[in-house]
Amino acid sequence: MTNRRDFLKNAGLATAAAAGASTLAAPAVHGQTQIKWRLQTYAGPALAEHVIKPAIDDFNKVANGEMVIELYTADQLVPTGELFRAMQNGTIDAVQSDDDSMAAPVDVAVFGGYFPFATRYSLDVPVLFNQWGLKEIWEEAYGEVEGVKWLSAGSWDPCHFNTKDPIRSLEDLKGKRVYTFPTAGRFLSRFGVVPVNIPYEDAEVAVQTGELDGIAWSGITEDYTVGWANVTPYFLTNNICGAWIGSFFANSEKYDALPDHLKTLLKLAMDSSHYYRQHWYWGGEAKLRVEGTKMQLTTIPDAEWQTVEDAAQEFWDEIAAESERKARVVKILRDYSAAMKKAGRPYRYS
Incomplete structure (x- = not known):
């Protein structure tokens, strides 16, 4: 309401000023707006x-x-x-x-x-x-x-999990209520994650009240910056997207x-x-993993995490089948990934 009042007030003042200016010096009105x-x-x-x-x-x-x-x-x-x-x-x-x-x-x-x-x-x-x-x-x-x-x-940053309980296997993700993005949640539900949609500013309190078990919205820089590191003591080093x-x-x-x-x-x-x-x-992602004191790092072994990466390729196929334009985007993502792997270090290490 305050913003609305200010807007109307300022609009009225601007109109009055413009009217006065048009009487005295019409050519200058636009330059003064x-x-x-x-x-x-x-x-x-x-x-x-x-x-x-x-x-x-x-x-x-x-x-x-x-x-x-x-x-x-x-x-x-x-x-x-x-x-x-x-x-x-x-x-x-x-x-x-x-x-x-x-x-x-x-x-x-x-x-x-x-x-x-x-x-x-x-x-x-x-x-x-x-x-x-x-x-x-x-x-x-x-x-x-x-x-x-x-x-x-x-x-922006990569997408990691910051959680109340440690995550060291895919089994640990099952049943976890996680604040995340719509498409990421659609994918993560395949591994038993329960996506939760709430206002951004409510996430920290939702963890404290038990409405959430964790967050998959950011990397560790954001966790520390916005306060999530204060309520989620564990950070999973595996991520579902690099940026x-x-x-x-x-x-x-x-x-x-x-x-x-x-x-x-x-x-x-x-x-x-x-x-x-x-x-x-x-x-920030590197510095806080090394020097941060609020979150303990956990990791799902690479061999087990590979099943998540493999499932993503199936997910891409499903998305590509939904429209011709989506198919074009998926093709670009696949061609780019292949080129980066072929280019090798420093573009891709595996």
């Missing part, structure tokens, strides 16, 4: 301090008053699952999220977030989008949807109305956000 966007991220406040806030702060500084992006964190204006619709109808102007958890109505949404074993390292994501054709496929998919423009994809795929989106009408230099500045801000995450997560 500040563009304001409201952007909501999937991330809670602590995580947003790293994954987006520095880039938005820099954008606002360099825009020099021409444009201001107001940043809102997870579920602050609308629930994460309603982000797409809210952006589409103009309730918010832009979003940072994965396609999967914000329920984007496009077939490629299943590949957003953590698509099982689609990536091994964080650098795989920008390479897949910029050199292997995923960018064009995402542009094609979102070009079929009214009101929303997909802008840019980047990588989260997230994107920036905007209401297409608002984006199209931007002058070209602000579109360029927005692209630079997104690239800055992508780059910051590359080194912040990569360094």
Whole structure:
């Protein structure tokens, strides 16, 4: 309500100011009108301090008053699952999220977030989008949807389990209630995991109250940053994906109305956000495994974990059968994985 009142108040002041200016100096009105966007991220406040806030702060500084992006964190204006619709109808102007958890109505949404074993390292994501054709496929998919423009994809951290009880075998996963992403949960249910969908900011309390047995939403950097390491004493070193795929989106009408230099500045801000995450997560994943004191590392033996990787290939086949475009994405993922293995070190070690 406070945000709504402020919005109406500011809108009224802007209208009055514009009316006065039109009487005295009509040609200058447009140059004096500040563009304001409201952007909501999937991330809670602590995580947003790293994954987006520095880039938005820099954008606002360099825009020099021409444009201001107001940043809102997870579920602050609308629930994460309603982000797409809210952006589409103009309730918010832009979003940072994965396609999967914000329920984007496009077939490629299943590949957003953590698509099982689609990536091994964080650098795989920008390479897949910029050199292997995923960018064009995402542009094609979102070009079929009214009101929303997909802008840019980047990588986050790998997907591990942080749990209340130690996980040392696949048997230990059975029956565990785990907060995770829709497609990742669909895959993990094959191993007895019970996916649970709750607001991001509720996950820590849900572990404490027993609603959750663990979380499969991030790597160890995020566990420490947002406080999950305080309530989940065990961290499983096996992961189901090497990097989260997230994107920036905007209401297409608002984006199209931007002058070209602000579109360029927005692209630079997104690239800055992508780059910051590359080194912040990569360094944090190693440092906290070695020096972190809050979580004990556990591991499922490689031979046993291989059954999960094998099952992922069957899962890919099922997804590819759902649409021609999904089949194209799966083919790119397979061709890329084969090329990385053939290239050998440092691209793939096994």
